[in-house]
Amino acid sequence: MSEVLHLYPDRFLGQTGEIRSVARRLFTEVESLPIISPHGHTEPRWFADNKVFDNPTDLLIVPDHYIFRMLYSQGVSLESLRIPIAGNESKVGPLEAWGIFADYYYLFQGTPTRIWLDYVFYEVFGLRDVLSAKTAQQYYEKISHQLKMDALRPRAILDRFNIEFLATTDGALDSLQSHQNIARAGFGHRVVPTFRPDSVTDPDCPGFFDNVARLSEITGEEATTWNGYLSALKNRREFFKSHGATATDHGHPSAHTSDLSNIECQKLFAKCLRGDADAQEKEYFRGQMLTEMAAMSLDDGLVMQLHVGVSRNHNKQLFNRFGQDKGADIPIPMEFVEGLKPLLQRFGNESSLSVILFTLDESTYSRELAPLAGHYPCLRLGPAWWFHDSPEGMMRYRQQVSETAGFYNTVGFNDDTRALFSIPARHDLARRIDCQFLAGWVVQRRLSEDQALLLAKDLAYRLPKDAYKVEQ
Amino acid sequence: MSEVLHLYPDRFLGQTGEIRSVARRLFTEVESLPIISPHGHTEPRWFADNKVFDNPTDLLIVPDHYIFRMLYSQGVSLESLRIPIAGNESKVGPLEAWGIFADYYYLFQGTPTRIWLDYVFYEVFGLRDVLSAKTAQQYYEKISHQLKMDALRPRAILDRFNIEFLATTDGALDSLQSHQNIARAGFGHRVVPTFRPDSVTDPDCPGFFDNVARLSEITGEEATTWNGYLSALKNRREFFKSHGATATDHGHPSAHTSDLSNIECQKLFAKCLRGDADAQEKEYFRGQMLTEMAAMSLDDGLVMQLHVGVSRNHNKQLFNRFGQDKGADIPIPMEFVEGLKPLLQRFGNESSLSVILFTLDESTYSRELAPLAGHYPCLRLGPAWWFHDSPEGMMRYRQQVSETAGFYNTVGFNDDTRALFSIPARHDLARRIDCQFLAGWVVQRRLSEDQALLLAKDLAYRLPKDAYKVEQ
């Protein structure tokens, strides 16, 4: 007999009956609020083309680095999971890979990946046994069967999941063709792009010079000069904005910012373009570009997101064989107080600017981020990110941030995922944890239940809409 | 209808009935113990002059950087809150500012500031509605009315709040005139000064040279020579001690200490006085002065407090306009193990010396501070400080410190406040959290309830008295 899969209604609502009963009342009120997904990595072409998904493995395993990092850590090869080598299609069949995944499903015991997947299996695909070697084939068939149905095409999914707003993340050079098609299909206010310019603002990005050259072509600006480069970036921001973008996103190794003179900027940019810049100069350039982006945000109103503090592609062997986003990105210690100072000296007091900060170094929550966000008008704190987007991680975030930053300097939840089917699972979990956290404060008589309910609704719905300037 | 303000008797005593019932029994025994306030920032002239307070705004908002940092972070200008610009009296009326504060009171939902203020409103001023736009005027009038009564004059407050001992914080050059007047009024053992010499020991303090010159004048020592300088400092310490001081306090950017030769000290001091010292030399000088202060403490018995790890006045625009202590001080990562080594090499084994350490970097609690305090006879740990003087913060402090340092290397609570009326609110909250923490251990059978009760009393009363050498 296989183990029964069940989603208990009171899951993640608290460790005691007293908290759970308050949390349940709060959760009942926020459970069905529409989903605002202001930062994530789904593919715009899914919504543009609206095709059915191929098979369970290519939908649920191959794009999900959470899954194969765990399997890999226990000696499962990426090849066997159908991960393409150097972009070539894998020779491993999808059912075979699915079987391996099922064999090792026990490794995810208690991890967020398992919580999300079990929700998808249960709620989306109606499965009622736990995934295991025994049930692998049955899972594969049932999911395959359902994936062929129109109800699971990407646009139908938006309705089914009650997704009111979803932002993708798109390179600065992207034509936004898919987004144009989405708009043509009438989904333009619901699925929007986000301007992510790292490939043209980070001299360490592969092909930096070519990217800047391409920026000239696209915009008709002389992007190889400092002023032309800035104009070209403004131009692209406008282009993204005209396609519905409300935000930019910046993935930098550190939170370092610079505020150099125009002449210094020109020299530094030239050096970066020539490939002559050393590590520190490149750091300064990236830092300068954050300050420039803040200046542009002040003009065009795009919200600025800052995701910092990861050593990308730490495992070089793996990177050379399989490419990026294969589960080998590792967080590093972060520093925000000195790093952000140059940007904040210029724009920190602008309350019409909005900079949302994300960290993977939890020691910065109470030490730096909450005090910064609890003072500077331009700063807001993004939710617990990536490895910390988990029950314990979200709880630590609320515990360490709320007292100094207050709830209203935070921005609700980001699912930040490329796993489309897991979006409701992630929002469900985040709302449960927030309700649990608030219920704990109600039980301590720190909030009245009415106050907690208002906060629960704001965290689930109003704050992300406001913070990302989603149109009403 | 406005929301009802109520202080529940069991607030902050635990998240479960089991813990709460133990915590309630413990709290009943410590609730009315006299308040020992060995470190804080109330104004000595209040107690010297014993005047009534002007109005609710100037009493409760204008001096409280916790309040206006939060409002400022959400776009409320400091001008509108009656904060003086460059020391000039504000043109905003106190009632107007109070109204803005009331409009934004929801921002403090669940923050320590709100917990303290609600206590003050309820317990001190007898208010029974929650502060809001609707109740703002009524609040202002009721508080104004009561502030005129003798029962709320500063000295009466000491009795009403059951404050047995209160230390202010006073610059090394202070005449202590207010403290002399306090003594004359018979409150000399109850309200005492603390020797805070940063203005003459930190070359980065504005007017450092003038301050040292003034030190010469006051003491008759040649304070511009190294030996004269040390004598002058000893002289001032004696002066403070003769006015009841039991402690010194040092607010340094880092925990760096030095132990240089006499000749090096002379050179370094001369360089600092000339204004020639670079950042590192100033750091060394400050570090040397901590070691010198420890040497003097060993002689004169003053307890030494070390508050380190803040980037002061991080927002330069705001600082230039409004001055210091405006909510723009941000914690930075700290390091104690190497930093304190030179001082500890010389005096660490002296059990008659007492150095109390405070941090804003919670990652140092379990990693550095608890292990250091659990070994060196001269070290004690101050309570959760500033941003961490909060329910979650105090709980983390106990959880991360107690197992390695033990309770008896900690020193009870410091309210550390300039908000006189909030002192009982802060001690009330700290005692509740300690009782909750101890009750959690009782429930786990880690302490017997008798042991917990003894600890609760020690943390609330005996430890601060002993640690700060308060006379019996």
Place this chain on the structure above:
Amino acid sequence: MSEVLHLYPDRFLGQTGEIRSVARRLFTEVESLPIISPHGHTEPRWFADNKVFDNPTDLLIVPDHYIFRMLYSQGVSLESLRIPIAGNESKVGPLEAWGIFADYYYLFQGTPTRIWLDYVFYEVFGLRDVLSAKTAQQYYEKISHQLKMDALRPRAILDRFNIEFLATTDGALDSLQSHQNIARAGFGHRVVPTFRPDSVTDPDCPGFFDNVARLSEITGEEATTWNGYLSALKNRREFFKSHGATATDHGHPSAHTSDLSNIECQKLFAKCLRGDADAQEKEYFRGQMLTEMAAMSLDDGLVMQLHVGVSRNHNKQLFNRFGQDKGADIPIPMEFVEGLKPLLQRFGNESSLSVILFTLDESTYSRELAPLAGHYPCLRLGPAWWFHDSPEGMMRYRQQVSETAGFYNTVGFNDDTRALFSIPARHDLARRIDCQFLAGWVVQRRLSEDQALLLAKDLAYRLPKDAYKVEQ
């Protein structure tokens, strides 16, 4: 009347009845599983000679730095506790020292030391009063009396405590004579050595040159040349392995690793041997030796343990008088991501290599260690170490590590102790905390109770056996 000593059956199983009832069921199933003690510091000669222990003080106090660091922090001299000065036998009698310990026993209120000792007093020696000034003499006599019995000789203890496997920690130059005698007595598979080569791989170790010379003598290799040195180390590893060792252990100040060319290695080694290497070169050498050890582990299959991040003998005065391991080792901030990179670039993808990481910097749990172990096949995480081997510390470890690393990249518990009698106390506590943690997840519906039970058994028994390659 003295206070009653009692061990409650439900201690450390949770703060609520709901959690406790699940945890109790889990604990019942793991409570009597055999003890696997794969890393610790008991003396092999105890098991080789199988003599009775002298007296309570020399057994329980003198070797236990947890005890005297706490007493010392409150002004108790080490002399008075019978700690030998410079290796000379103390003039303080064991009963006298015991009395001082008893006087100050209240300092340990709620600390792990007290939890362990109370277990030993209650379970091993059958004492039923709390240790205090009043009961000190009675304690001393009762313990002394029992220590004379055969049932408390070292080998009998192994049976009584249900210890299936115990590894000691032994210097690379050790003759393993005791281990040979242990094997001769038929305990060779139960008590094994661990290869700890710091004295010949760390140029900062006292007598480094002499140690390397001795390595030549023992192995017949020319250990003063780089290649001979490597051969000699391989030789010693084989020797240890032939005496039952399954693991090596490396105590380094940092997690820095190097991957230098053969010619660079030769030069660096020569410089270290000549005593000419500066601090950074020594750091590189130690780092290189970790990489070399990983290479050898890949060949000979020994599991590699890495204990990093302590400032050893921080208190020089104390060190000069009493030597090492006197409670003055203080953790420092750690960094693993850059530090381990060179080693991981070479061997990170080898799933037949096993490197177990330990940290004293809890901020690295969720930031660096869990993400690293949740990706690299060669990495596993050791349990909460030293100061964090405590109820709160173990709970933080599980909370911060489990979601990203999963349970199966951890290795169960290490008691890591030289206090032989406390081994069951420590495993008992660790199992209780794990059951409490798992029960909390069951109550949240995050795990089924069946899943939790399987995990509880794996954490208590199977994982340490597998991770340390203990023979079945």
